[in-house]
Amino acid sequence: MSIHASSLSAQPAPTPSGGLRLPGDPGTRLTDSRGARRAGRVLAATLLGAWFVAPLLPLALWAFADRWSFPSVLPTAWGTSGVESAIAQGAVPALWRSIALGLVVAAIATPLGAMAARALTLGTVRWPRIVGLILLAPVALPPFAAVMGLNVVLLRAYVPPLVGLVLVLVVIALPYTTFAMRVAYAAHDVRYEEEARTLGASPWRVLWLVHIPLVAPALARAAFLAFLVGWSDYVVTVIIGGGAVVSLPLVIASSAAGIGNDSTVAILSLAAVVPPLALLAVLAFAGRPRTHAQRVAFAEVHPGSHPIRVALARPHPAEPGAR
Amino acid sequence: MTSHLLLSDVSKQFSHDQAPALDAVTLDVAAGSCTAILGPSGSGKSTILRVMAGLDPVSSGQVFVDGVDVGGLAPERRGMGMVFQRPLLFPHLSVLDNVAFADRVAGTGRAAGRRNAERYLEMVQLGGYGRRSVRELSGGQEQRVAIARALAARPRVLLLDEPFSALDPELRADMHRLIDEIRAAISPTIVLVTHDRDEASAVADHIAVLHEGELLQHDTVDAIYNRPRSLRVSRLMGGLNEVPGEVIGGAHVSAMGAVPLDDARRTPDGRATLVVRQEALAVRATDDVHPALPGVTEFAGVVAGIRHLGPRRLLTIALAGGAVELSAELPPGQAVGVGSPVGVTLPRAVVSTVPD
Numbered sequence: 001m002s003i004h005a006s007s008l009s010a011q012p013a014p015t016p017s018g019g020l021r022l023p024g025d026p027g028t029r030l031t032d033s034r035g036a037r038r039a040g041r042v043l044a045a046t047l048l049g050a051w052f053v054a055p056l057l058p059l060a061l062w063a064f065a066d067r068w069s070f071p072s073v074l075p076t077a078w079g080t081s082g083v084e085s086a087i088a089q090g091a092v093p094a095l096w097r098s099i100a101l102g103l104v105v106a107a108i109a110t111p112l113g114a115m116a117a118r119a120l121t122l123g124t125v126r127w128p129r130i131v132g133l134i135l136l137a138p139v140a141l142p143p144f145a146a147v148m149g150l151n152v153v154l155l156r157a158y159v160p161p162l163v164g165l166v167l168v169l170v171v172i173a174l175p176y177t178t179f180a181m182r183v184a185y186a187a188h189d190v191r192y193e194e195e196a197r198t199l200g201a202s203p204w205r206v207l208w209l210v211h212i213p214l215v216a217p218a219l220a221r222a223a224f225l226a227f228l229v230g231w232s233d234y235v236v237t238v239i240i241g242g243g244a245v246v247s248l249p250l251v252i253a254s255s256a257a258g259i260g261n262d263s264t265v266a267i268l269s270l271a272a273v274v275p276p277l278a279l280l281a282v283l284a285f286a287g288r289p290r291t292h293a294q295r296v297a298f299a300e301v302h303p304g305s306h307p308i309r310v311a312l313a314r315p316h317p318a319e320p321g322a323r
Numbered sequence: 324m325t326s327h328l329l330l331s332d333v334s335k336q337f338s339h340d341q342a343p344a345l346d347a348v349t350l351d352v353a354a355g356s357c358t359a360i361l362g363p364s365g366s367g368k369s370t371i372l373r374v375m376a377g378l379d380p381v382s383s384g385q386v387f388v389d390g391v392d393v394g395g396l397a398p399e400r401r402g403m404g405m406v407f408q409r410p411l412l413f414p415h416l417s418v419l420d421n422v423a424f425a426d427r428v429a430g431t432g433r434a435a436g437r438r439n440a441e442r443y444l445e446m447v448q449l450g451g452y453g454r455r456s457v458r459e460l461s462g463g464q465e466q467r468v469a470i471a472r473a474l475a476a477r478p479r480v481l482l483l484d485e486p487f488s489a490l491d492p493e494l495r496a497d498m499h500r501l502i503d504e505i506r507a508a509i510s511p512t513i514v515l516v517t518h519d520r521d522e523a524s525a526v527a528d529h530i531a532v533l534h535e536g537e538l539l540q541h542d543t544v545d546a547i548y549n550r551p552r553s554l555r556v557s558r559l560m561g562g563l564n565e566v567p568g569e570v571i572g573g574a575h576v577s578a579m580g581a582v583p584l585d586d587a588r589r590t591p592d593g594r595a596t597l598v599v600r601q602e603a604l605a606v607r608a609t610d611d612v613h614p615a616l617p618g619v620t621e622f623a624g625v626v627a628g629i630r631h632l633g634p635r636r637l638l639t640i641a642l643a644g645g646a647v648e649l650s651a652e653l654p655p656g657q658a659v660g661v662g663s664p665v666g667v668t669l670p671r672a673v674v675s676t677v678p679d
Contacts, residue, residue, distance in 0.1 A: 194378050197398040198405040199476045201428040213415040
């Protein structure tokens with residue numbers, strides 16, 4: 001069955017040179033700032049870093065401070081009383097409840113947002129602008145006012161507090177998941193799916209084998225945003241949940257309302273910060289290309305990273321060994 | 324892989340307030356043949372392919388494969404392989420797994436599917452590329468893998484939707500050779516959509532000319548070029564010469580004079596336009612030492628304009644005192660300039676008429 005043609009040799013394509021530096025690459029004279037510009041760039045980066053780290057530093061110190069009297073720069077007595085107090089106040093089950101709430105909201109809002117985004121992007125929805133605005137409404141409305149109104153409706157409809165809580169949080173998360181997925185679907189080519197159909201795949205198999213893998217990075221981003229909505233919510237959990245769900249933000253708030261709980265509040269706050277940061281790190285590392293080939297591919301789907309190197313990585317067809 | 328495809332009276336209308344994308348198209352594609360569907364942008368070329376593949380439903384009409392109406396079948400059950408202009412290789416799969424995709428969804432074991440895929444990769448000259456990421460391939464290699472993937476599904480008909488239009492000319496010529504080799508090896512029925520006349524004639528044995536959803540002519544490559552059924556076909560195929568006149572007793576009579584016609588190439592007596600390819604005209608400088616061949620009618624004219632087409636020149640020749648203008652391609656070597664007197668011969672075998 002094989003075909004032999006002298007004009008069509010099939011030598012492996014040459015591996016792109018890893019050591020070659022091109023104009024426009026980071027570190028070359030074209031992009032490297034010098035002198036005052038460089039100093040300004042470093043200063044701006046340092047200030048930005050400090051902006052993010054500054055709030056966490058006192059938290060980290062307070063978390064393990066049994067006493068920190070003014071005007072000492074560092075805690076005057078170190079200890080774990082904050083941790084013990086946080087555990088005693090139910091921080092651990094609250095942490096699990098918040099994780100569960102975030103995961104449930106993400107599990108529901110992500111596919112819903114993806115479906116809405118796909119319908120809006122592919123033009124299968126009538127009046128897509130209006131539908132888009134309606135989906136955006138939960139972000140625009142003052143949450144307290146909306147939740148108070150919804151609470152009355154849910155109570156009248158005999159909706160259990162936990163179900164009502166998830167329902168409302170999903171609605172709040174939908175704008176984020178929808179718009180994260182709209183960006184992905186705007187760049188998505190449905191002909192991948194059509195190609196898979198002509199290759200014999202049923203719609204269901206196309207979904208699992210082609211569609212979801214192609215939009216997986218965007219799905220992960222959308223799910224992360226939805227998780228954050230469930231994870232960090234306070235207002236909805238208090239009003240709609242009606243005390244049925246004591247999540248981590250509720251424990252933090254009640255602890256922060258007291259006096260002399262600084263180390264407990266610090267520990268609880270750190271507990272609230274770590275899981276999203278860990279998730280973010282997982283997302284960032286999972287999406288990073290590992291091999292050289294993946295890096296080239298990554299550069300290609302993220303235009304602007306190394307445009308000239310990507311062009312060079314693709315052997316010209318006329319080059320020996322290109323085909 | 325070799326099936327007979329028939330479109331019977333197929334129409335496709337996307338909305339009621341728009342003209343139909345396909346208007347009662349009947350197209351018969353013989354098993355093992357390669358038909359190029361040629362037409363300008365918006366003529367319905369891609370729509371006809373999507374209708375064949377089942378990606379778009381027909382508004383009316385039927386699609387038969389080997390005599391069986393496949394109109395009600397989903398794309399995955401039609402057995403139509405499709406290669407788009409973009410290779411659309413699945414980026415999360417390796418080259419080998421892309422080619423093995425059809426076997427995977429068909430439930431074939433992974434090892435058997437990959438073995439089969441390797442055979443098709445060898446067929447497109449990419450044996451040994453299986454473990455690569457699809458992102459490591461050049462544009463031509465990607466399109467080869469896309470063709471291998473479609474062939475690995477063992478389609479009854481292979482549909483190619485402008486698959487080479489994004490490639491440079493050299494690579495495109497390579498791909499044309501590849502199609503020839505695939506045809507020689509497994510004789511698949513191929514329907515190729517293109518807007519490139521040269522590509523259509525290089526790859527296909529039949530050409531179907533589509534214009535505004537209407538199938539104007541479906542014929543052999545030679546007939547489409549030299550015996551167009553209408554002025555629209557002649558123009559779409561790049562024909563430049565149209566001489567209005569009248570068919571009288573086996574000859575076309577116009578201001579230029581009488582041009583004898585073959586019986587098979589002429590319309591009944593009456594008003595008709597003579598068409599002849601500019602590449603088919605023989606032009607001779609009249610001061611040439613070689614006289615016109617005996618028995619050949621030569622028309623005297625004057626070169627009115629010259630345009631360069633690479634090494635060749637396209638002459639505009641005024642005949643009958645400027646009443647008729649003909650275009651003729653001139654190979655390199657002949658010394659003619661604007662104003663040169665020339666003799667133009669219209670070979671009988673390539674002259675035809677179309678009714679007005």
